[in-house]
Amino acid sequence: MVKLNSIEEVDLLANTKSAKKRIAIIKKRTLRNKMIKSRVKTFIRRFNESLATKDIEAIKERLRLAVKELDKAVSKGVLHKNTAARKKSKLYAKFNALLKSASNE
Structure with missing residues (x-):
């Protein structure tokens, strides 16, 4: 059994036109998904x-975004949807x- 590490290696195995097209589509979608996931992580970060600034309005805006x-x-x-909810x-x-710690102070 051959272990494939990337989509490029799979590309070498594709023989039919439809398989090559599917690989191209997968590459495009993978890139798009990575960009979106990276953006989500950036906003969470x-x-x-x-949170360290203790500026409630700024934090609220960052939370909204x-x-x-x-x-x-x-x-x-x-x-x-469950991942996002979590x-x-x-x-x-x-x-x-x-908010609770700010109200106690």
């Missing part, structure tokens, strides 16, 4: 970084914990 990106990824089929839940939990 920005939210997490903004992160949730928006997660929802976009779900609508494009890049993330499963990630949003974690973000909201962090935000609510910050």
Whole structure:
């Protein structure tokens, strides 16, 4: 059994025109999915970084943007809806914990 590490290696195995076309489509979709996932991770990272500032309005805006990106990824089929829900839940939990600690001070 041959272990293939990338789509390029699979490309060498394709014989038919339709197989080559499918490989091209997969490459394009993989690139698109990577871009969307990277964008989601960036927005989540920005939210997490903004937690240190303790500026509630800025954090709220970053949370809104992160949730928006997660929802976009779900609508494009890049993330499963339950995955996005889990990630949003974690973000909201962090935000609510910050609000709770801010109200106690």
